Amino acid sequence: MIVLEYKLRGKKQQFLAIDEAIRTAVFIRNKCVRYWMERRGVKQADLHKLCAQLAKEFEWARKLNSMARQASAERAWFSITRFYANCKAHKPGKKGYPKFKSRGHSVEYKTTGWHLSEDRRHITFTDGFHAGTFSLLGKYDLHFYAIELIKRVRVVRRADGYYCQFCVGVERTEQHEWTGRSVGIDLGLEYFYTDSDGNTVETPRFLRKSEKALKRLNKRISNKKKGSKNRKKAVNRYARKHLKVKRQRRDFAVKTAMALVKSADLIVYEDLKVHNLVKNHFLAKSIYDAAWTLFIRWVEHYAKIHGIVTVAVPPHYTSQECSGCGHRARKSLSDRTHQCPKCGLRLHRDHNAAITIKLKGLLILGASTAGQAGTHAWGEMAATLQRETAAEQVSS
Secondary structure, eight states: EEEEEEEOOOOOOHHHHHHHHHHHHHHHHHHHHHHHHHSSSHHHHHHHHHHHHHHHHTTTTGOOOOOHHHHHHHHHHHHHHHHHHHHHTTTOOOOOOOOSSOOOOOEEEEESEEEEEESSSEEOOOTTOOOEEEEEEESOOOGGSSSGEEEEEEEETTTTTTEEEEEEOOOOOOOOOOOOOOEEEEEEEEEEEEESSOOOOEOHHHHHHHHHHOOOOOOOOHSTTTTTTTHHHHHHHHHHHHHHHHHHHHHHHHHHHHHHHHOOOOEEOOOOHOOOHTSSSHHHHHHHTTTHHHHHHHHHHHHHHHHEEEEEEEOTTTTTBBBBOOOOOOOOTTEEOOOOOOOOTTEEEEHHHHHHHHHHHHHHHHHHTTTOSSSOOOHHHHHHHHHHHHHHHOOO
């Protein structure tokens, strides 16, 4: 499944109709959540039946396409199943109990409720809101995909306009140039990540660099009268600035993940629990700004496209253990150099952690692929690379 995004160009009245459709979708979702709260043993099919009942009960809810109503019910069901999964997995802290939404930002259609023009540069929404025809502004060419492959169409409202996303049911694959290189990465704040070869990537700190402008824009909001048009404009400027930071962070994660995947055949990383790390309030903002989870998601995404292996290892003691002899030398966050009192190995803290992560990943991979045969069976290669890496570190 790939997602192609275009910006919508239309008239003000058309976008007001889209806003009404978004509010209706939020109403359907909230009704489904309420229905689940008041009854036991509710299933997804029951929520679909509820959508038909709501269309009969509320005339304005009938304007929304039937499949769009079902998509809103599926959003409610997704939050319910996620809550059940967190409870079953005994997730610490809050389990994500489904909540009501006061406002939404998108409405989703399935295979009906919309129509593409022959040139694939215009889309018409055909439900009861009569939003009309919009121009699609973007670089992607929809002629490469048949209409039957478009499984969903999502309209998203952002601070700088409205966007249309096409979810196309095709699998993306790319030819990977195999090099036999395996790499372990240690994510951090001094450097965004350090790999087992000693290479580093600088942390961009997009939010930190934009804090001064964000504070200035936020102050302008407080100086405007509540309910005035100038205040709405100031809020929009503030939201657009945050949107820019978000896009910068995403662009950096995508490009860095792509470069990492293309340069290696095996990637080992820490399975970090960010929600536990941000409990340190002195580092929480910097951790959120680094967006490690977003980066790992893109690494896994591109690894699947290129057909390479990724391994997540537990993060316990990766910064404390010596990559040369395995001795656990405790150090604080301020200690940036690893000095092993047993074997005398001296490395940068993050470099040592990256090598340790790689060794743990090779050990896990070697155990999981034991007895397998084939071109990409990593069992024997993992054991060989582990011995070579350990020997190199001890000799250095």
